[in-house]
Amino acid sequence: MEFHGDYHMHTQYSDGRATVADMVEAARLKGLTEVGIADHGPANICTGVKNSNTFLKIKEETKYLAGHFPQLKIKVGAEADIVGLKGELDITREVIEELDYLLVGLHPYVMPVNAETAWNYVLGNQLVKIKKGLREKVKNINTKTLIDTLYKYDVLAVTHPGLKMDIDFQELAKVCIKTDTALEINTGHTFPKVDDIIQIADSGVNFIVNSDAHFPETVGEFDYGRYVLNKAKVTEERVLNATSG
Numbered sequence: 001m002e003f004h005g006d007y008h009m010h011t012q013y014s015d016g017r018a019t020v021a022d023m024v025e026a027a028r029l030k031g032l033t034e035v036g037i038a039d040h041g042p043a044n045i046c047t048g049v050k051n052s053n054t055f056l057k058i059k060e061e062t063k064y065l066a067g068h069f070p071q072l073k074i075k076v077g078a079e080a081d082i083v084g085l086k087g088e089l090d091i092t093r094e095v096i097e098e099l100d101y102l103l104v105g106l107h108p109y110v111m112p113v114n115a116e117t118a119w120n121y122v123l124g125n126q127l128v129k130i131k132k133g134l135r136e137k138v139k140n141i142n143t144k145t146l147i148d149t150l151y152k153y154d155v156l157a158v159t160h161p162g163l164k165m166d167i168d169f170q171e172l173a174k175v176c177i178k179t180d181t182a183l184e185i186n187t188g189h190t191f192p193k194v195d196d197i198i199q200i201a202d203s204g205v206n207f208i209v210n211s212d213a214h215f216p217e218t219v220g221e222f223d224y225g226r227y228v229l230n231k232a233k234v235t236e237e238r239v240l241n242a243t244s245g
């Protein structure tokens, strides 16, 4: 399986090491035809962008870069954080409408919108490491919150589902199908694991393979995705960024 675009990478505007131009140039060198910048939302503690408007700034930069990279389609998205138990995100609706696409990821260290979210979601995902009895409860909260987000927003894909924050893959896959959302296979984190993908391979859910690159060297790195999809016998029609034919 071959891939034409990488839609999940970070720049210096969040916790990436390189500029937007560096990452775009790396995509060109890898021979991709599309590239998408998706920095962390502002609620991601220590690693997020300054505020929602940073995404508009990135968009302006890419407009300028487009003239220098005629063979490459440059898109701007975001990796938004869930900050409330009703599926609220940390990027304003106005800015989301300006983006080319929206990714959503569960991250353990975010600034929650209220105390209830802080207690059940942020703290819950820390406590579960020492209190195994909480596992099912926290897993249900994570899954429900993510599902609520998918009904609330038009999300292209869920990034690294299950990474550091347990979720119910089967429940999530069902809602992804209903809401036309893909599940990401993240080559940077080599996650989800093969067994997770195998258990939902027959559900009919779509996938996308992304690098989650934080520096130019790993842009367009798809090997892990190719390996997992092959093991799970998922064909290219179900992979958003696979090159068909």
Ligand SMILES: [Zn+2]
Residues within 6 Å of the ligand: 079, 105, 107, 159, 160
């Ligand atoms: Zn992430």
Ligand SMILES: [Zn+2]
Residues within 6 Å of the ligand: 008, 009, 010, 079, 159, 212
């Ligand atoms: Zn990321």
